[in-house]
Structure formats: C-alpha cells, structure tokens
Amino acid sequence: MDPKSIADALTAVRHSRPLVHHITNTVTTNDCANITLCTGAAPVMAAAPEEAGEMAALAGAVVLNIGTLSAAQVESMLIAGRAANERGIPVILDPVGAGATAMRTEACERLLAELDIAVLKGNAGEIGVLAGAGGEVRGVDSAGLAGDPAAVAASCARTYGTVVVMTGPEDYISDGERTLVVGNGNPLMGCLSGTGCMTASVVGAFVAAGDDAVVAAAAACASFSRAGERAAELARGPYSFRTALFDEMANLTEDDLAAHADVRDAGAA
Numbered sequence: 378m379d380p381k382s383i384a385d386a387l388t389a390v391r392h393s394r395p396l397v398h399h400i401t402n403t404v405t406t407n408d409c410a411n412i413t414l415c416t417g418a419a420p421v422m423a424a425a426p427e428e429a430g431e432m433a434a435l436a437g438a439v440v441l442n443i444g445t446l447s448a449a450q451v452e453s454m455l456i457a458g459r460a461a462n463e464r465g466i467p468v469i470l471d472p473v474g475a476g477a478t479a480m481r482t483e484a485c486e487r488l489l490a491e492l493d494i495a496v497l498k499g500n501a502g503e504i505g506v507l508a509g510a511g512g513e514v515r516g517v518d519s520a521g522l523a524g525d526p527a528a529v530a531a532s533c534a535r536t537y538g539t540v541v542v543m544t545g546p547e548d549y550i551s552d553g554e555r556t557l558v559v560g561n562g563n564p565l566m567g568c569l570s571g572t573g574c575m576t577a578s579v580v581g582a583f584v585a586a587g588d589d590a591v592v593a594a595a596a597a598c599a600s601f602s603r604a605g606e607r608a609a610e611l612a613r614g615p616y617s618f619r620t621a622l623f624d625e626m627a628n629l630t631e632d633d634l635a636a637h638a639d640v641r642d643a644g645a646a
C-alpha cells in the first residue's frame with residue numbers, strides 16, 4: 378500500500394486529536410488511556426449507564442472492550458453504542474476472550490447484532506470463534522485458528538458487515554472484499570498483557586480521524602507495530618519494552634512510518 382497514505386493517516390490523528398471514549402476492562406484501562414494520548418488522540422473512560430450515552434455522543438470514536446465484562450457493563454455498552462450509531466460515530470468492539478466462556482461469546486453476538494460496529498478487532502482465536510471458523514481461545518489468549526487467516530478475516534467481515542482487524546504476528550484487516558496484511562511488529566508485543574486492547578484504542582483514534590476504515594485500521598496497526606519494532610531495540614525484557622512502546626508511539630514520525638510501514642494486499646502476501 379502507498380506509504381504516504383499510511384503516514385497521512387497518522388498526520389490526520391495528530392491534527393484532529395479525536396476524543397476516544399472507552400468502556401473497557403479493569404486490567405489495561407490505564408495502558409489504553411496512555412497509548413491513546415501517545416498516538417495523538419484524547420482518551421476518556423466512562424462506563425456508568427447514566428453518562429455512557431452522553432459521553433459517546435461527544436466522541437470521535439467509541440471503543441467497547443469486554444475484557445472484564447458484567448451484565449451491567451454490557452447494558453452501558455449498548456447505550457453508548459446506540460448514541461454513537463445515531464450520530465455516525467464509529468464503534469470499535471474488542472471481543473476479549475470470546476469463545477472462552479458462553480457469556481463472552483453471547484455478549485459479542487448481542488453487541489454485533491444490536492449495534493452497527495465499524496471495526497471488530499480481536500486476536501486470531503477470538504475472530505476465528507466469531508467467524509465460526511475453528512478459533513480457539515484460552516482465557517484471553519488466542520490458542521489457534523483453523524484455515525487461512527486472510528480468508529477467515531474476510532469471511533468474518535462479511536458475516537457481520539464490519540471491518541475486521543485480526544491481530545497476531547501479522548495483522549489482517551478486511552471489509553470482506555479488500556484484505557490487507559500488516560507485517561510490522563515484534564514478538565515482545567505478545568509477551569505483554571494489553572497490546573491487543575491498546576491496538577483497539579489506536580484503531581479508534583485512526584478511524585475517528587480517517588474516511589476509509591480499512592486504510593485507517595491498517596495505518597493504526599502499522600503505526601503501533603512499528604512503535605513496537607523500535608521499542609524492541611531499546612528493551613531488556615517485557616517491562617522495559619512496555620515503557621519504550623509508549624515512548625516510541627509518541628515519538629513516531631511520519632517519515633519513519635512511510636519508510637518502514639509494511640502494509641500489503643493479503644492476496645499478494
């Protein structure tokens with residue numbers, strides 16, 4: 378893909394500084410807030426049903442993450458999602474642990490049925506489960522995917538009428554017709570809890586600032602994973618990597634991204 382359109386997508390985030398409203402888990406909420414800031418957007422976390430709709434209406438994107446869900450939180454997600462849908466504000470769903478328990482799978486299916494989800498972003502196991510394509514999930518981790526990942530991402534996108542971002546060593550982005558693959562990243566990203574949650578925050582920022590959700594989501598994955606590559610050069614292990622990841626996201630330049638983003642059509646991968 379044209380490296381300039383990837384770099385332009387980062388510029389768009391930094392110029393518009395979109396508000397990204399999250400209803401998210403209690404494990405990685407601080408990481409999501411800070412990676413949103415380091416990307417060049419503004420985070421807010423607001424989950425109470427009394428304010429979730431009002432806050433969503435003010436946002437450039439809404440990120441719903443079911444990592445530590447409760448029945449009450451799902452209701453807040455529906456309130457926020459409906460408010461966003463009424464105003465054309467994109468909603469990103471992170472189906473954390475879908476397939477691990479019936480509650481998680483059913484919550485995702487309900488959110489996907491009742492809301493217009495702009496981007497469904499999960500790891501390979503989660504997307505494989507929701508696609509009905511033999512995904513396996515252990516806790517919140519992917520435990521495998523049957524079949525060709527590009528085909529699973531595209532099939533899942535068609536099933537739910539959404540853009541799918543399927544993360545792993547390579548990220549696949551598909552709207553069911555066009556499928557891109559992002560090759561950037563480093564294995565240390567898989568050694569830290571929350572890099573998937575943070576990917577959803579970064580995708581939210583880029584989709585809020587862009588016109589084309591496939592391009593915006595691919596640019597988001599390339600940016601975050603490029604920051605991961607740079608952070609890995611500075612790290613002694615997972616936790617110094619974590620610090621460097623935030624720094625490298627904040628310091629990422631359009632020139633570096635244009636030179637190093639690895640975004641291809643999956644067909645040509």
Ligand SMILES: Nc1ncnc2c1ncn2[C@@H]1O[C@H](COP(=O)(O)OP(=O)(O)OP(=O)(O)O)[C@@H](O)[C@H]1O
Pocket residue numbers: 499500501517518519544545546547548561562563564565566567569570571572573574575576598601602
């Ligand atoms: N082995 C790897 N090599 C390169 N990048 C990776 C690797 N593993 C994960 N990543 C990157 O890490 C990020 C998170 O992907 P992953 O699939 O691990 O999410 P996840 O399982 O949902 O994470 P979490 O549940 O901890 O939030 C993505 O940006 C992905 O590209």
Ligand SMILES: Cc1ncsc1CCO
Pocket residue numbers: 402404405444445473517570571573574
């Ligand atoms: C470890 C964990 N458990 C529920 S949410 C979460 C954060 C990573 O998905």
Ligand SMILES: [Mg+2]
Pocket residue numbers: 471473474499500517573574
């Ligand atoms: Mg995840």
